[in-house]
Amino acid sequence: ILITGGSGMVGSAFNRINTQDHFFALLSSQDADLRNSYAAGAAMHDWEPDAIIHLAAKVGGVKGNMERVAEFFEDNILINTNVLKEARHYSERRIAAGKPPVKVLSLLSTCIYPDDVQYPLTTDQIHNGPPHPSNFGYAYAKRMLDVHTRAIAQQFDMHWITAVPNNIFGENDNFSLEHSHVVPALIRKIYDAKLTGNPVILWGDGTALREFTYSTDIANILLWMVQNYNDPEPMNIGNHVQHCIKDVAELICNILDYPYDAILWDTDQPTGQLKKPSDNSKFLQMNDFKYTTLYDGLKKTCDWYIANYPRVRGVS
Ligand code: NDP
Secondary structure, three states, X not given: OEEEOXXXXXXXXXXXXXXXXXXXXXXXXXXXXXXXXXXXXXXXXXXXXXXXXXXXXXXXXXXXXXXXXXXXXXXXXXXXXXXXXXXXXXXXXXHHOOOOOOEEEEEOOHHHOEOOOOOOEOHHHOOOOXXXXXXXXXXXXXXXXXXXXXXXXXXXXXXXXXXXXXXXXXXXXXXXXXXXXXXXXXXXXXXXXXXXXXXXXEEOOOOOEEEEEEHHHHXXXXXXXXXXXXXXXXXXXXXXXXXXXXXXXXXXXXXXXXXXXXXXXXXXXXXXXXXXXXXXXXHHHHOOOOOOOHHHHHHHHHHHHHHHOOXXXXXO
């Protein structure tokens, strides 16, 4: 199974899957810059995968998405178009040689849903209005990944599929203060405060509710989907348990042995939307999956962070 984005947070979680039955070829941008179609085709030619789990993307936080919105659109459109188009050509060569077509599973994100949407998020709403203005370049490129997947499934009768995770966290995340997501940002800030004695200042009042899924769970679910899911309709796969940001911060404080009461909440800054629940009932009807608890996932992530500090992406 060829994993594009294999050096990233989700891709590297495939190293933690316990299986004798599969070999994962983890591809980084150094191995193949997928903005280049020749590189994408060459990767398939070299590895001859039976399946492709397409994770590679230009990913970032709010700041990066806003300041470099055109690059987020261009890079992701190019990466996705090249991977799917080259995989289609590769699949046609396999069929001509009497082999089954390659299966392709691509990752979308709950942040591509419309800004004005009915909760919980259901996949039939993905294209029902503009995404949040802060990430429209990334979001429209991801939406086209859904469109491209469906078009190939329809025209070429291939069971290509997409999955929609919510906030993912885990080992090998990006811990940059400027470009990280909420969990790595909290771990970084709290650990820095422990080392330096400087206070932790967090935006808002911490009451916003969010869903979080541990990266190894996502890797296991994607492997299951490649083998068991054939519907071109995307499927929400994230853990639907909601946690307020305050509780996430408190868990991380407990794990890192830092006093939670020392955190300062800057309530002049926005708290964010109160909640953004997603509906994963279709997945849970098909698979009795037991998600890793938030505490257990955070503990593994923090232990990894401490063991690797400061040689951690976004720190040094
Ligand atoms: P990371 O930023 O950790 O990893 C991104 C991966 O994409 C890296 O392997 C990177 O390679 C690769 N990549 C980037 N640009 C290129 C390129 N031009 N050519 C080839 N490879 C490239 O991202 P995550 O692991 O967090 O995300 C994986 C997927 O999950 C993405 O599709 C993302 O949209 C999706 N997702 C992530 C969520 C999250 O909370 N993190 C939430 C929902 C969806 P290199 O290391 O060489 O730079």
